[in-house]
Amino acid sequence: MAMEVSEFLHTPFYCEENVYLLCKKLCANGTADADGSDLFVVFISNEKKQIPLWHQKASKRADGITLWDYHVVCIQRKKDGDSPCLVWDLDSSLPFPSPLTPYVSETIRPSFQLFSEFQRYFRIVHAPIFIRYFASDRRHMKDSAGNWVAEPPTYEPIVAEDNNVHNLNEYIEMRAADVATNVGADLINAVSTEKLGAVIDENQLEEFFSQIS
Template sequence: MTTSSKFDAPPSSSSKASSVTGPVEASQFLHTPKYCEENIYLLCKKLCANGLADSDGSDLFVVFISNEKQQIPLWHQKASQRADGVVLWDYHVICVQKRKDGSSSHMVWDLDSTLPFPSRLASYVAETFRPSFKLFSEFQRLFRIVHAPVLLKYFASDRRHMKDSAGNWISEPPRYQAIVAEDGTVHNLNDYINFSAVEVLENVEADSVNAVINQRFGIVASEGQLEEFFSLIS
């Protein structure tokens, strides 16, 4: 996960989002800058272990955000040098949690965000993606939604994407061992972060939820389909 400065953004709106699950400190979770995919992988595991999620992670969904050109603007990011917190990432990863009380207010866990932790999905979408701001096509975001139990079984990264052509680290890696999938795969991050417009769902339907639960790499949704998809998660 790396940044670019080739983006001009309008002034930020103020955030009034608040957590409804009680106070949770982001510092409780391991965070390595620029390794959002591993941060969220470990966050899912910890949410399961400490009782903040189902023990098998069935109420958790991992969302990879990128596009064909790997240029996506997100607001309220800790890595930003701007007052509005905008960053142009190549990709980003968050976790969306289904509410246990049956509420439609699903929650977003984003360790790189300055918004409340976690945030209501609707508030997070409004503040982080700013749908009312019309983006040029090269900045329009796509979303790969993967069920956490599937991701925790199959995801792998040997961090090769964070080395330059000479083999030097672009950003210092985590100190723990690289993540290896249960089947022995050592690297498949590209399968999650490489996007094509032809993958985007034509329509969000009940079968879309079944596809996410059963498919290794989930489904790809457009920005307008993200909340619609999670509205089907009951």
């Protein structure tokens, strides 16, 4: 199953677009279901836009810790139920892809006591819905003078099926009040039907993926 990160288009600091293209490629090359129904796009952020993640290639530290404003990965849940869930994180130094359980313990480190402002929330969006509705004109990567903070991808910006040109902010915005109280049928239904999926906390991540069939 191991694939090379170099097989996927990757533009630094544009993780949402990288994951969008990754999902499409996994569907096209047969690694995922053709309709992407076994893929989930996961946005990680919080109210303060400060989320620590370990083993990130962008880090200058030995432990790879980076304080992102947000991050995006793809999690694959095979329908056979026997295969481990896999995390596709193009910015991680861990194996690519990584099984979910070791990825969580190494990258998110839930056992590591964090100050409340660094608590991480996870917006889970079903990939078929994300591919249809996500849009970004990259305005978030320009400074007040209109200059690029980081060089944009060379391909055209992503426009949604409904012709929306920018809704990235809707995916990134997460508050404590948005977090689901429990992982159950309502949450799973929201992820499979809602444009913006549903928000959980780091203690619910593995539970959620253990419950979807």
